[in-house]
Amino acid sequence: MGLTLTEKILRAHIVDGEPVKGQEVGIRIDQTLTQDATGTMAYLEFEAMGVPRVRTERSVAYIDHNTLQNGFENADDHRFIGSVAKKHGIYFSRPGNGICHQVHLERFGIPGKTLIGSDSHTPTGGGIGMIAIGAGGLDVAVAMGGGAYYITYPKVVKVNLTGKLSPWVAAKDVILEVLKRLSVKGGVGKVIEYVGEGVKTLSVPERATITNMGAELGATTSIFPSDEITKQFLEAQGRGEVWTEQKADDDAVYDEEVNIDLSALVPLAACPHSPDNVKSVAEIGKLKIDQVCIGSCTNSSLLDMMKVAHILKGKTVHPDVSLSIAPGSKQVLNMMADMGLLSIMIDAGARILESACGPCIGMGQSPNSGGISLRTFNRNFLGRSGTKDGQIYLVSPELAAISAVTGYLTDPREIGDMPDFVLPEKFTVHDNMIVPPASEEEADSVEILRGPNIKPYPATAPLEETITAPVSLKVEDNITTDHIMPAGAKILPLRSNIPAISQYCFTVCDENFPTKAKALGKSIIVGGSNYGQGSSREHAALAPLYLGIKAVLVKSFARIHRANLINAGILPLTFVNEADYDSISAGDVLKLAKVREKVAAGEQQLTVINTTTGKEIPVLCELTGRTKDIILAGGLLDYTRENLK
Numbered sequence: 001m002g003l004t005l006t007e008k009i010l011r012a013h014i015v016d017g018e019p020v021k022g023q024e025v026g027i028r029i030d031q032t033l034t035q036d037a038t039g040t041m042a043y044l045e046f047e048a049m050g051v052p053r054v055r056t057e058r059s060v061a062y063i064d065h066n067t068l069q070n071g072f073e074n075a076d077d078h079r080f081i082g083s084v085a086k087k088h089g090i091y092f093s094r095p096g097n098g099i100c101h102q103v104h105l106e107r108f109g110i111p112g113k114t115l116i117g118s119d120s121h122t123p124t125g126g127g128i129g130m131i132a133i134g135a136g137g138l139d140v141a142v143a144m145g146g147g148a149y150y151i152t153y154p155k156v157v158k159v160n161l162t163g164k165l166s167p168w169v170a171a172k173d174v175i176l177e178v179l180k181r182l183s184v185k186g187g188v189g190k191v192i193e194y195v196g197e198g199v200k201t202l203s204v205p206e207r208a209t210i211t212n213m214g215a216e217l218g219a220t221t222s223i224f225p226s227d228e229i230t231k232q233f234l235e236a237q238g239r240g241e242v243w244t245e246q247k248a249d250d251d252a253v254y255d256e257e258v259n260i261d262l263s264a265l266v267p268l269a270a271c272p273h274s275p276d277n278v279k280s281v282a283e284i285g286k287l288k289i290d291q292v293c294i295g296s297c298t299n300s301s302l303l304d305m306m307k308v309a310h311i312l313k314g315k316t317v318h319p320d321v322s323l324s325i326a327p328g329s330k331q332v333l334n335m336m337a338d339m340g341l342l343s344i345m346i347d348a349g350a351r352i353l354e355s356a357c358g359p360c361i362g363m364g365q366s367p368n369s370g371g372i373s374l375r376t377f378n379r380n381f382l383g384r385s386g387t388k389d390g391q392i393y394l395v396s397p398e399l400a401a402i403s404a405v406t407g408y409l410t411d412p413r414e415i416g417d418m419p420d421f422v423l424p425e426k427f428t429v430h431d432n433m434i435v436p437p438a439s440e441e442e443a444d445s446v447e448i449l450r451g452p453n454i455k456p457y458p459a460t461a462p463l464e465e466t467i468t469a470p471v472s473l474k475v476e477d478n479i480t481t482d483h484i485m486p487a488g489a490k491i492l493p494l495r496s497n498i499p500a501i502s503q504y505c506f507t508v509c510d511e512n513f514p515t516k517a518k519a520l521g522k523s524i525i526v527g528g529s530n531y532g533q534g535s536s537r538e539h540a541a542l543a544p545l546y547l548g549i550k551a552v553l554v555k556s557f558a559r560i561h562r563a564n565l566i567n568a569g570i571l572p573l574t575f576v577n578e579a580d581y582d583s584i585s586a587g588d589v590l591k592l593a594k595v596r597e598k599v600a601a602g603e604q605q606l607t608v609i610n611t612t613t614g615k616e617i618p619v620l621c622e623l624t625g626r627t628k629d630i631i632l633a634g635g636l637l638d639y640t641r642e643n644l645k
């Protein structure tokens, strides 16, 4: 029986467990990446493990999220990360060098290798045939220390691409179509593998747009084969020597199949407030817009910028619209300048932002009240833009650019003929903003620069014998990490300060939650399905840990968030009968009798007693050998410390 590409790469990296779908396996990690918003914590954790030098083939620390610096905190964090990187063998991509995923694809990614990153859009690397997975900071720290990364051995979904995209229909429309069909929960426990004749018609940046936004499916990752097109891309980056062919066997067996005829796709948009709320432009109709933002790790490549510049050439941004453009990397921005694209954009009235995440994570450019904003990004969760009632539509750069000119949501096919956009044979390569680490001999003398905003990892405690605690919060389905631990210009600077950032935990749902939870001392959160979707931020587990949350009981979890809860020593529980969700109210006191003993004995089904109503509720506590030990120890940090001794 033939193997999928996913399985080939995973099998070559398994160091613990068997390749059985649904079971946990540990894989060797070749490369890691961090960004600054999750990075400070990841490096504090790495330091706490006491490993002097990273044991990966390549680890890179990027600064791209917190680049606003409207206080000392961001700059202090950058210096801290830069100094840790230098000391411990990590490459450091300085602020201004670009968004981690874009730069990693350009300068470091290698087909056939494994990569984990403390950012949920790490699957961008799947665009060149890597198994690239988003993870919590602590998992990345462990991988840097040479430890395995654990995943559920995934099912593999075949997305069979046929045909060719019509002019002005984009890679973004491909992933929006997949999201429309599979939903934000459709990828859980799965890897999405793209195959078929249509693959050849897509360039590397287009493939990367698709794998990047596969994160919104809840998938473990997404992957394209590495072929001649990948080779050309790497050669153009001056890295042709790292190319290898990577593809599935012809007789590979997949768990599910989705067929997409690229020629039949039309321009699409994800409507507020979910990436899977996808409609065609025709269905949405003539929508007047207030803002257009082009950029983010999904759509900020040179190819995207070439298309945008072509559309804006000789035009002016509509008087009622603000257009911002953030190129994905220094390389992209540099080439835009050399190719004259930048002056076309400036001339048209675009507001050029630095190469960073920027508005995607609410760092500036919040829309006006109730404003309609078209964005080439990947997430349109409520409030993420910084404007609570902002209406965010996720679209392709082509659609965004033409709409910025017309002032309303416009089908880009109205532009008329589309030229052949060909990527240059050579990209401008100048890695002067990537600082290599100090040599082993020099490392000792590198001083770690710690600012006053950097506070240690919150206190943890081993799992209690019995948990008796009130429900401090009850929430609905599809709660995102942007609800649990919001980002944005005000809160992001506090990422290295858990006591301070906790004051914003869940405030989107309940303004008083932090005060309430702290006053209760310990408590439990109850939620619906797909709890914790979105970002990889472990702060969405660390802030609850700091506020005394002992267990989270929900209908189902998103993958990375569940892992982060376990890493933080918070018990993840799911209802056996989803209907029992209705029998619990905020304020009820729940009891898990002899929970430590039962978890230690490997019992997978436990009973929660609602002492307020007397009802007994069966719940699942699906912890395997390793995750069980982590929970018993009080979290991954304590567990790793124990195991490193």
Ligand code: MIC
Residues within 6 Å of the ligand: 037, 038, 065, 118, 119, 120, 121, 134, 361, 487, 534, 535, 536, 537
């Ligand atoms: C995001 O897009 O939400 C982020 C900001 O990149 C996060 C990471 C973070 O919260 O720091 C992600 O996607 O993992």
Ligand code: SF4
Residues within 6 Å of the ligand: 065, 099, 119, 121, 296, 297, 298, 356, 357, 360, 361, 377, 378
């Ligand atoms: Fe940055 Fe946005 Fe990409 Fe997250 S999704 S890495 S915030 S550009």
